Amino acid sequence: MKPEKHLPGGAIPQASLRRLPQYHHYLVELEAKGVSRVSTSLIGRELNLVPVQVRKDLQYTGIVGRPKTGYEVKELIQTIESFLGWNNVNEAFLVGAGNLGTALLGHERFSRFGLRIVAAFDTDAAKIGSWIHDKAVLPLDKLPELAGRMGIHLGIITAPAEVAQSVADRMIEAGIQAIWNFAPVRLRVPERIFVHNEDLYSSLASLSWKLAARFHTGLRHESDDLAEPEPQRSVQE
């Protein structure tokens, strides 16, 4: 309970947190194939990561492996799921029933990872009252009352950038504790609120910068003209 250097129960680099679902995905594939044990070298080969890093990430979940054999696939899947909280359902409200909002509302597979979008909200009278993928589109004004009554603690913002902040404010008033923000704005929220930004423009920046750099430098690359020492390791993030 006292925050040590490495929090016993609860500190993990963001980067590791991002990789865990990738391990999970691969492990589920393995399980489907009937594989019962897996080593970090195998996972690493599949995901283009060095075994040490995989091992380190897995250690954060608290699982222990055995020399020579590695980890039990089933147990590892379970451990990751419970570590990520995918066992308990998080109910969420989504605000902004545009294109992106509609896509998320229709994403069935979220339910397998503990996320259930309960309803959508919008201010567009044309949308209010309609149903999108079996979820009702309600007037935004109703959000505070409903969130309180239903005990919703997760909000998803797919509204335009201009209104994202005000949407967030309302969510927080309504008692929402975490926000998944798809609007290209850095929300200003109190300390206790957790915000995860899904900024597509940031991603776009990586891509276009890379493409631009490629052309400017005439396809030049640090390692292009060297005999590559490591195997096939592609640039990803």
Added chain:
Amino acid sequence: MKPEKHLPGGAIPQASLRRLPQYHHYLVELEAKGVSRVSTSLIGRELNLVPVQVRKDLQYTGIVGRPKTGYEVKELIQTIESFLGWNNVNEAFLVGAGNLGTALLGHERFSRFGLRIVAAFDTDAAKIGSWIHDKAVLPLDKLPELAGRMGIHLGIITAPAEVAQSVADRMIEAGIQAIWNFAPVRLRVPERIFVHNEDLYSSLASLSWKLAARFHTGLRHESDDLAEPEPQRSVQE
């Protein structure tokens, strides 16, 4: 392989690259308000970052500011845009005309950031031949030929995880150099191909882990019971 300390022409931390669009967004707002100069302290206050960091990020673009006044807003916007390659258009093919694909096809604002999705591809006969947001949905088999002829070098994958790898393979055969991957799979591609993964499940992991941790520890937080020394700085990434 002796990369210099700071790569002369073209190295920038991913994190900085992610922040640049956020600066850009804020700067455009400022310009609209008629503000002509801006300091890193101002930007930092707005985006919850320390001025030093903003300054460092901006330095990667090569812009120079002036003491006391800061930077010219117009010039800074221009510099960021050109640094990110948002001045030249990148034409892209999108594969997977599902919910998410549809959303991206309808995202008009991409064009303001140098991205133009030219056409969509799918294998679903019901979708082929239709038009989504004024973009034709074509059979996937046509992709290689068209990509070559039109000189497309960017591919967007919004197809299901199961087929993502094979889609990527086809794209690469077709001469595509960069891939924006929305499927929850780590693609295996040759070294020269740049892949940017937009893994929603990874984001979900951050969120659900955070929510789960919050409940497990009884809402406890490092700084909840301390007088906060710094202003309002929320947990974001």
Added chain:
DNA sequence: TGCCTTTCGATATATCTTTATCGGGTATGA
């Protein structure tokens, strides 16, 4: 059984990213 190889776990090192500090320039206002 005994040797060899694989793999984990822990520790140490290297690299990358963020934050702090300092010096100097420049607008502002007396």
Added chain:
DNA sequence: TCATACCCGATAAAGATATATCGAAAGGCA
């Protein structure tokens, strides 16, 4: 004109993350 506060740029320190190394344990095989 001069003092002052502000802000940039550069360098240094701190912090976080990724990689390398080593010993020990466990299965495979002669």
